Amino acid sequence: MITALIQSMRPRQWSKNFFIFAGLLFTLDKYHPAADYAKTLAAFIIFCILSGAGYIVNDILDREQDRVHPSKCKRPIASGMLGPGAAWSFAALLVLAGTSASFMLDPAFGCVAIFYLALTLAYTTVLKQVVLLDVITVAAGFVLRAVAGTTVIGAIISPWLLICTILIALFISLAKRRDELESLREKAPDHRLCLAEYSVPFLDQLINITASSTIMAYALYTFFSQTGEEHPYLMATLPFVIYGIFRYILLVHKGKGAGSPELLIILDKPLLADIILWAAACAVIVALPGKL
Known part of the structure; x- marks a missing residue:
């Protein structure tokens, strides 16, 4: 069960959250206290949690379509390794933990995290079925990652x-x-x-x-x-x-x-x-x- 829960968060796709480090990378000439590096790492972890929750919700709603895909059919929810009930509960727990941690880290960063969750939900339920808006929404998610990274260290976007x-x-x-x-x-x-x-x-x-x-x-x-x-x-x-x-x-x-x-x-x-x-x-x- 634990393995299936972790796999449902798609750890392989957490690399997308490295965009959070972009703000820090391009302001290395500015003074950054050690706290900024710790905040950026914490922001990365929080977005891994939140994006993992989004992936779970997406896989719950798309489990029937994923079963006809040559590789996605092996995902825990589509394959039946993880039931929808347990998946919903785990996703809710991740959202609660991720949003709480984001506001504790920085209120402005927390607002960006909430906006990211809203965008993810809109994509999962509606926008991914709309031609062109599907890819634009995905791209907007990457932009929010970059914005989150600059926001958490107080850098200018x-x-x-x-x-x-x-x-x-x-x-x-x-x-x-x-x-x-x-x-x-x-x-x-x-x-x-x-x-x-x-x-x-x-x-x-x-x-x-x-x-x-x-x-x-x-x-x-x-x-x-x-x-x-x-x-x-x-x-x-x-x-x-x-x-x-x-x-x-x-x-x-x-x-x-x-x-x-x-x-x-x-x-x-x-x-x-x-x-x-x-x-x-x-x-x-x-x-x-x-x-x-």
Whole structure:
């Protein structure tokens, strides 16, 4: 039972919550007391709890559709390992614990957490069945993670951070929809109604648009934002972003698991190495003002 409960929280997808660290990463040149690092880590844990609750509710409501999916049918609720009653109770406990902890950590952060829960519920019950709004809502969830990370340490929310976050999130979400269409084919609408409105050529166009926009937005950020002006060598991280996006597109077209981006990033060694090197380069450049 315990194993099924933990699995239902989808720990593999908690990597999405690393966006919470973005605010801290790009303000390393500012003074941060040790408490800020502890708060950011606590915020990450809280969002893992809250997102886990959201995943459970989603799997309860989608258990019938998940049973026709080649991989989602193995999830605890869809497979029958975990009953809906126990799942509902566990989700409620997680929401109570997560929201209580979020307001104890920081009231403003708690408000962002509540808004994230509301967005997750809207997505789970309605928006995920509405073409285009489904991927936009997922992207908005990533933006709220980034906002939560800056809010908890009292940092100023950069518009550039929000733009880059929503674009890369749209890119990943669209690639996931494409993978679902390719893997499920004629069964796709049975799993998700809005998939009937999508097509691979249409999604390829949107993927290309968001990929190009992401690269352009990040390039403009490194050149013209306040952070970019203070750290001109930040533009040296642009090749990592370009390679990462190109590599991801390559894997999408090879059918290498874009339906599970959290696993794709970990299992594809070149992509994982690129992300680590990008983060390390950003940290070094931003943390050493006047030197790099």
